[in-house]
Structures are given as structure tokens and as C-alpha cells.
Amino acid sequence: MEIFNxxxxxxxxxxxxxxxxxxxKTHGTLNAxxxxxxxxxxxxGGVPEALESYxxxxxxxxxxxxxxxxxxNFGNSISSSPSNTASPFEKGAxxxxxxxxxxxxxxxxxxELWGITELQLVLGWSVGALQTFEMATRYPSFVKRAASIAxxxxxxxWTQLWLKSIIEETITSNEHYNGGFYQNASLxxxxxxxxxxxxxxxxxxxxxxxxxxxxxxxxxxxxFEDSIIRFWEAFWLPxxxxxxxxxAKKARLADPARLAGGDIEKALARITAKFxxxxxxxDNMFPPAEGKIDASRVANCSFTEITSIYGHxxxxxxxxxxxxxxxxxxxxxxxx
Amino acid sequence: MEIFNxxxxxxxxxxxxxxxxxxxKTHGTLNAxxxxxxxxxxxxGGVPEALESYxxxxxxxxxxxxxxxxxxNFGNSISSSPSNTASPFEKGAxxxxxxxxxxxxxxxxxxELWGITELQLVLGWSVGALQTFEMATRYPSFVKRAASIAxxxxxxxWTQLWLKSIIEETITSNEHYNGGFYQNASLxxxxxxxxxxxxxxxxxxxxxxxxxxxxxxxxxxxxFEDSIIRFWEAFWLPxxxxxxxxxAKKARLADPARLAGGDIEKALARITAKFxxxxxxxDNMFPPAEGKIDASRVANCSFTEITSIYGHxxxxxxxxxxxxxxxxxxxxxxxx
Numbered sequence: 001m002e003i004f005n006x007x008x009x010x011x012x013x014x015x016x017x018x019x020x021x022x023x024x025k026t027h028g029t030l031n032a033x034x035x036x037x038x039x040x041x042x043x044x045g046g047v048p049e050a051l052e053s054y055x056x057x058x059x060x061x062x063x064x065x066x067x068x069x070x071x072x073n074f075g076n077s078i079s080s081s082p083s084n085t086a087s088p089f090e091k092g093a094x095x096x097x098x099x100x101x102x103x104x105x106x107x108x109x110x111x112e113l114w115g116i117t118e119l120q121l122v123l124g125w126s127v128g129a130l131q132t133f134e135m136a137t138r139y140p141s142f143v144k145r146a147a148s149i150a151x152x153x154x155x156x157x158w159t160q161l162w163l164k165s166i167i168e169e170t171i172t173s174n175e176h177y178n179g180g181f182y183q184n185a186s187l188x189x190x191x192x193x194x195x196x197x198x199x200x201x202x203x204x205x206x207x208x209x210x211x212x213x214x215x216x217x218x219x220x221x222x223x224f225e226d227s228i229i230r231f232w233e234a235f236w237l238p239x240x241x242x243x244x245x246x247x248a249k250k251a252r253l254a255d256p257a258r259l260a261g262g263d264i265e266k267a268l269a270r271i272t273a274k275f276x277x278x279x280x281x282x283d284n285m286f287p288p289a290e291g292k293i294d295a296s297r298v299a300n301c302s303f304t305e306i307t308s309i310y311g312h313x314x315x316x317x318x319x320x321x322x323x324x325x326x327x328x329x330x331x332x333x334x335x336x
Numbered sequence: 337m338e339i340f341n342x343x344x345x346x347x348x349x350x351x352x353x354x355x356x357x358x359x360x361k362t363h364g365t366l367n368a369x370x371x372x373x374x375x376x377x378x379x380x381g382g383v384p385e386a387l388e389s390y391x392x393x394x395x396x397x398x399x400x401x402x403x404x405x406x407x408x409n410f411g412n413s414i415s416s417s418p419s420n421t422a423s424p425f426e427k428g429a430x431x432x433x434x435x436x437x438x439x440x441x442x443x444x445x446x447x448e449l450w451g452i453t454e455l456q457l458v459l460g461w462s463v464g465a466l467q468t469f470e471m472a473t474r475y476p477s478f479v480k481r482a483a484s485i486a487x488x489x490x491x492x493x494w495t496q497l498w499l500k501s502i503i504e505e506t507i508t509s510n511e512h513y514n515g516g517f518y519q520n521a522s523l524x525x526x527x528x529x530x531x532x533x534x535x536x537x538x539x540x541x542x543x544x545x546x547x548x549x550x551x552x553x554x555x556x557x558x559x560f561e562d563s564i565i566r567f568w569e570a571f572w573l574p575x576x577x578x579x580x581x582x583x584a585k586k587a588r589l590a591d592p593a594r595l596a597g598g599d600i601e602k603a604l605a606r607i608t609a610k611f612x613x614x615x616x617x618x619d620n621m622f623p624p625a626e627g628k629i630d631a632s633r634v635a636n637c638s639f640t641e642i643t644s645i646y647g648h649x650x651x652x653x654x655x656x657x658x659x660x661x662x663x664x665x666x667x668x669x670x671x672x
Contacts, residue, residue: 157545157560158537165533173526175511190509197501201494202538206620209493212629224493284542293548 001025001048001078004109009080012104015095019086022079022105023072024048027055028063030114037114038068039106039122041131043315044167044247045239048072051128053317060330066120071106073127075246079105082180082242091242092180099127099254103134107142121334122273123147125315126285127247130154130254133294136271137256143273145333149326150279150286150315152294153268154255159285166198167248171241180242188241195244196232205282205311215309219318268297275301276333278326282311304329337361337384337414340445345416348440351431355422358415358441359408360384363391364399366450373450374404375442375458377467379651380503380583381575384408387464389653396666402456407442409463411582415441418516418578427578428516435463435590439470443478457670458609459483461651462621463583466490466590469630472607473592479609481669485662486615486622486651488630489604490591495621502534503584507577516578524577531580532568541618541647551645555654604633611637612669614662618647640665 001023009020025048030037038061042048048070055061061068072079074097082094089095110116122143124132129151136146137153155163171177176187208215209224216227236244260266275298279291288305295303306325308314314322337359345356361384366373374397378384384406391397397404408415410433418430425431446452458479460468465487472482473489491499507513512523544551545560552563572580596602611634615627624641631639642661644650650658 156547158542161533161537161545161564165530165537169530169533173510173530194501194505194509197497197505198534201497201501206494206623207625209497210623210626211492228497287542287546289543290546 001072003078004105004113006105006108009101009105011095012098012100013096017080017085017089017095020080020105022074022102022109023076024109025070027052027068027070028066030067030116034114034116035118035120036066037110037116037119038066039110039119039135040068040070041102041106041122041124041128042070042073042076043124043126043128044251045235045244047076050316053323054326060327060334069110071102071109073102073131073247073250074105075243075250077240077243081240082246083185083240091182092178094180094242094246096253097246097250099130099134099250100138100258102131102250103138106131106135107139117142119143119145121145121147121330123149123330124151125149126151126312127251127254129286130251133268134254134256136273136275137259137267140270140272143271145275146271146273147276147278147330147333148291148294150283150312152286152290153264154257155252156286156290160252162202162285163248163252166195166202168245168252170195170198171245174241177241180245182241185240189237191241192236192239193233196236197228199236200228200232202284203312205284205309207282208309208311265297268294269299271298273300274333276304276329277301278304278306278329280306280308280311280314280322282308283314285312302329302332337408339414340449342441342444345437345441347431348434348436349432351425353416353421353425353431356416356441358410358438358445359412360445361406363388363404363406364402366403366452370450370452371454371456372402373446373452373455374402375446375455375471376404376406377438377442377458377460377464378406378409378412379460379462379464380587381571381580383412386652389659390662396663396670405446407438407445409438409467409583409586410441411579411586413576413579417576418582419521419576427518428514430516430578430582432589433582433586435466435470435586436474436594438467438586439474442467442471443475453478455479455481457481457483457666459485459666460487461485462487462648463587463590465622466587469604470590470592472609472611473595473603476606476608479607481611482607482609483612483614483666483669484627484630486619486648488622488626489600490593491588492622492626496588498538498621499584499588502531502538504581504588506531506534507581510577513577516581518577521576525573527577528572528575529569532572533564535572536564536568538620539648541620541645543618544645544647601633604630605635607634609636610669612640612665613637614640614642614665616642616644616647616650616658618644619650621648638665638668
């Protein structure tokens with residue numbers, strides 16, 4: 001994992017964050033023309049490594065052909081975050097960051113560190129897709145192609161409520177949270193476990209746990225309870241609670257319409273990239289019915305619904321047929 | 337609201353609860369033959385009055401024809417509950433109660449207070465449906481007809497996780513909960529508000545809050561946030577937190593299979609009532625696909641899926657067409 005120093009970085013909220021950094025990882029080599037770059041931002045609570053299962057020789061995201069950049073989001077505990085920032089911006093005093101700030105930082109990384117002037121593709125899923133929409137809207141001429149996978153330009157009211165009630169409030173209501181100035185993240189482990197239970201409840205599609213169906217069997221768990229602990233609790237427990245609150249609030253406030261006076265249709269009309277919106281059947285977070293509307297607002301955009309038993313979790317690459325379906329969309333997008 | 341004194345009431349867990357009571361309300365008059373009684377148990381967090389919108393002259397639940405009994409569940413703050421029971425069973429020391437205990441108490445009320453030997457109909461929705469299945473399984477010859485509306489014989493793994501994570505853990509994790517021995521229910525208002533946000537998230541069907549759809553408009557709210565506060569917070573805030581934990585755990589442990597050595601098919605085969613299972617499209621809690629399986633396990637059972645935009649909330653009678661659809665099922669069930 002590399003670190004890019006942003007220096008005194010002016011955030012959208014008006015605050016300048018001194019010594020701001022973002023993490024990143026790359027695959028492949030930037031060519032002499034600097035025209036083979038792909039940007040692949042990350043999902044909430046994730047580390048860029050989680051996206052590497054999409055990258056492979058002979059596949060659409062081919063590192064022998066493309067220079068693939070996996071940036072880390074503000075709040076991910078490696079990029080500037082409440083947990084790693086110096087006073088006066090440490091912990092609960094960390095300033096408000098927006099998806100637009102992530103994108104401004106990534107733009108700075110790509111243009112200043114490498115002199116890239118156009119991306120072949122920007123893609124992401126979930127919060128990575130929020131970033132994809134923001135990049136394609138904010139820097140239209142910088143983005144040749146874009147793919148939003150299980151995402152949207154901004155979270156729906158349901159998804160905003162999800163972020164607020166399941167991630168933010170579950171943590172901030174803990175008596176040890178102390179406005180973000182907790183003594184030790186482990187004091188908040190109860191909140192992270194409850195968050196695990198609530199995400200186990202709301203992220204898989206309805207029917208996932210149904211008797212006779214028991215989809216946790218397909219992905220290597222020995223019982224329903226085993227999947228709750230070894231998948232969900234194991235995912236959230238290592239994370240810093242305050243950093244998660246920052247990431248969730250950032251996702252909740254995502255809105256490229258800020259670029260067009262609050263008019264989402266006008267904002268999405270700025271996009272010049274060849275665009276693909278991909279949604280999964282049963283994804284409560286970004287339902288296909290909503291993805292179809294998003295796609296209709298982008299000039300040159302395809303819409304694909306992938307039938308999956310994993311809903312929003314499909315992007316974790318749990319079923320080989322889902323991976324093939326995503327690869328097909330990306331191959332089609334990249335072919336001309 | 338009337339109170340029926342159960343005396344020293346032996347619970348399924350083996351504890352005898354002294355001076356146990358259940359609340360009830362009736363509509364109509366028991367005839368001389370004592371063969372016109374209908375039992376209509378209540379949902380979680382609800383009061384029997386909430387069911388009165390189903391009762392009306394000329395409708396299936398006609399009080400000029402039937403004697404309709406609306407019992408209150410253990411844990412509803414009027415029937416024996418943590419909040420109203422004397423030492424040594426007060427508050428956090430209230431014994432474990434099961435749906436089977438509710439049903440044993442209701443059976444005692446119906447048989448001992450009025451001498452009823454057979455019910456024309458037992459019906460309920462959600463936790464009321466758990467009770468309907470328990471009554472029809474536990475006392476088969478007592479139940480001539482039964483209707484489970486948005487319910488099941490026992491909660492699915494998803495619904496068990498819902499009860500545990502959204503109702504139980506949101507309350508018991510509060511630092512003021514103190515194992516149920518909190519000084520004042522208002523100390524826990526933050527938990528009840530978060531519970532409101534989480535139920536707002538998980539009980540309506542996906543799409544309920546969608547931009548352009550905004551179903552809260554149909555039921556008299558001025559914005560998304562207005563519906564969260566004036567519908568959801570207003571529903572949970574007046575309730576006693578410990579009583580809710582008792583109700584949720586009781587629902588989570590519901591299982592008529594206990595009557596047949598854990599075999600749910602064998603348990604449901606005990607039912608002799610003419611049975612109707614009704615499910616609503618988009619009900620996450622009791623999905624139609626699962627209701628169909630439940631119905632297939634009962635000898636003389638119809639299955640009806642009602643298309644509604646309200647999912648599990650349809651039973652609140654939010655749409656007149658849903659009320660008509662339910663009335664049709666009940667009319668059909670009662671006609672012979």
C-alpha cells in the first residue's frame with residue numbers, strides 16, 4: 001500500500017486538512033502515452049485488496065494491458081481518518097469529508113503524480129459506485145468510460161436511513177463513544193457486533209437464510225450463527241468505529257447534484273463517458289428498479305440487471321456466474 | 337380493557353407466576369349455545385384496540401353475529417409484564433414467557449370465564465399469527481377455523497435475527513438498561529428511537545421511500561423524516577423497553593414444533609381447523625414464498641397472496657383495497 005501526500009488539502013466543507021494523505025495500490029504499468037489508466041475506488045469498510053479478485057490477465061481488468069489504480073477512501077484508517085489525524089483534527093474533531101473530497105484527492109493523485117489526462121475506465125461498487133458517478137460528473141472530460149456496479153449517483157432515502165441507523169447511530173449511541181474521543185476502539189466492540197447483526201439482516205436479499213435455501217452453506221459456513229460471527233462480525237470488528245462513522249456519513253451525503261444547483265438530472269447530463277449501470281436482483285441497497293432510472297439520466301448508458309442470489313453481496317464475487325456476468329459488462333464497455 | 341386473573345399460572349419454563357393476569361376486550365355477545373366466539377390475538381408492541389378496524393357490522397368480523405375476544409399478550413404492560421409484576425419477578429427478573437404461555441392463558445380465559453368449547457375462528461397477524469398457529473396446533477379440537485395474516489407458525493431465521501438485533505439488542509445494549517432494572521423507562525428513549533429508525537428501515541417493502549413513489553404521502557406525512565418521527569418514533573416511544581424485550585424474545589422462540597419433538601411438519605399435521613394463510617407481496621418479515629410452504633403443511637388450508645405496496649404494514653389497514661382483500665379471505669373462511 002502506497003501513500004500519496006496531498007499537502008494542505010482544501011475540503012468541500014471549507015476546512016483545509018494539513019498533511020492530508022490517501023492510500024493507493026496499483027496493478028500493471030502506466031504506458032508512455034499515459035492513456036491506459038483505470039481507476040477502481042473502494043466500498044465502505046473495505047480495503048482496496050478486496051477488489052483484486054476482479055483483476056486478472058485475460059480478463060477485462062487486465063494488468064498486462066492497463067494501469068489499474070485502487071485508491072483508498074478518506075476514513076479508511078490509512079487515508080486521512082479520525083483515527084490517524086493529528087490535533088486539532090483528531091478523532092471526533094475530524095472535519096466533514098464528502099465523496100467529492102475523495103474524488104478531488106484521487107484526481108490530484110492521477111494528474112499530479114502520474115500526469116494522467118484521461119481514464120480509460122472508472123468503476124466501483126456500492127460506495128465505489130457513488131465515487132464513479134461523482135468522478136464522471138465532476139471531471140467529465142477526464143472519464144472515457146464508467147461502470148457503476150450495485151450503486152447509484154447518491155443513496156436513496158432508504159439507503160441514507162440504512163447508513164444512519166445501522167452504521168452511525170449504532171456506534172455513536174455507545175456510552176463509550178464520547179463524541180468520537182473514545183479511549184480505545186475495543187470499548188465499542190459491542191456496537192460493531194450489533195452492526196454486524198444488522199448488516200447480516202439487511203444486506204443479503206430476502207430468502208438468503210430461508211430454511212431449505214440456507215445460502216451461507218454455499219460460502220463455507222456451518223450454520224446461520226456461524227455465518228453471523230465468522231463473516232459479519234469478522235468483517236466489522238477490526239475496523240475503527242469513528243472511521244466507520246466518517247465513511248458512513250460521507251456516503252450518506254453523496255450527491256453529485258451539488259454540481260448543478262441540486263438538480264440531479266442536470267448533474268448527470270454533464271457525463272460524457274460511455275457508461276454502464278449494473279444492478280443485482282434482490283439488492284435492497286441499490287435496487288434494479290432504481291438503477292434503471294439512474295441509467296436513463298445518463299446520455300450514453302447501458303443498464304444490466306444480473307440475477308443473483310446474493311443481492312448487494314454479489315459484488316464480493318461469491319458466485320462464479322456473477323463474476324462472469326460483471327466481466328461481460330466490463331468487456332463490452334472496454335471493447336471500443 | 338378487562339383483566340382476567342389467572343391465579344398461580346404455571347409457565348412453560350417451569351416457573352409458576354403468582355397473580356398472573358391477561359388483559360382482554362370483547363365485542364358482541366356470547367350466545368346461549370356459546371358457539372359464536374372468535375379469538376383475535378395481538379401483534380408485537382400493539383394494543384388490542386389496533387385490531388378494531390377489522391371489526392364491523394356487515395363485515396366478516398361482525399359483532400352483531402359473533403362474540404369477538406381481543407386478548408392482550410404477556411409483556412404488553414397490562415397483562416403480566418416485567419414492568420407490572422411484583423418481586424421476586426419484577427423487571428429484569430420476569431421469567432421467560434413463550435407464545436405457548438399466551439395461548440394457555442387465552443384458553444383458560446375462554447374456557448373458564450365463559451365456558452366456550454369451540455372457537456368459530458382464531459385469527460391474527462404477525463405475532464398474532466404465531467399465536468393463531470400455536471392455538472390451532474396445541475388445542476386442535478378447540479379451533480374450527482383459523483387465519484394467519486402476515487405470519488407463520490414460527491419466525492424464520494431472518495425474522496429471529498430481526499427480533500434479536502432490532503428489538504432486543506437495541507434496548508439491552510443501552511448503558512441504562514442494567515439487566516432490565518433501569519430506574520426510568522425514559523432513560524432508554526434513545527434506544528426506542530433507534531429501534532424506530534431500524535423498524536422504519538426494515539418493515540416497509542423495498543421501494544416504499546423511493547423518490548417518485550414516497551408512500552408516506554398516502555398515509556398523511558409531510559416528508560420522509562416526518563414519517564420516521566410521527567409514525568415510527570411515536571409508535572415505540574410510549575412502550576416500556578423491558579416489556580418489549582420480553583415480547584420480542586417470546587416471538588423469537590415461538591415454535592409449535594415443541595409439541596411434536598421439534599418436527600414442524602408433524603406439529604402442523606395436528607391442525608384440524610379449516611385454515612387460511614394470507615401473505616403480502618413485499619413483506620420481508622413473512623414473505624409469500626414462505627407462507628406458501630407453511631400452507632402446504634396444513635391439511636385443509638388455502639393460501640392467498642395479497643398484492644400491496646405496504647408489505648408487512650398492510651395489516652395496519654393503510655390501503656382500503658388491502659382491507660377488502662383480507663375481508664374477502666375471512667368471509668370465505670367463515671361462510672361454511
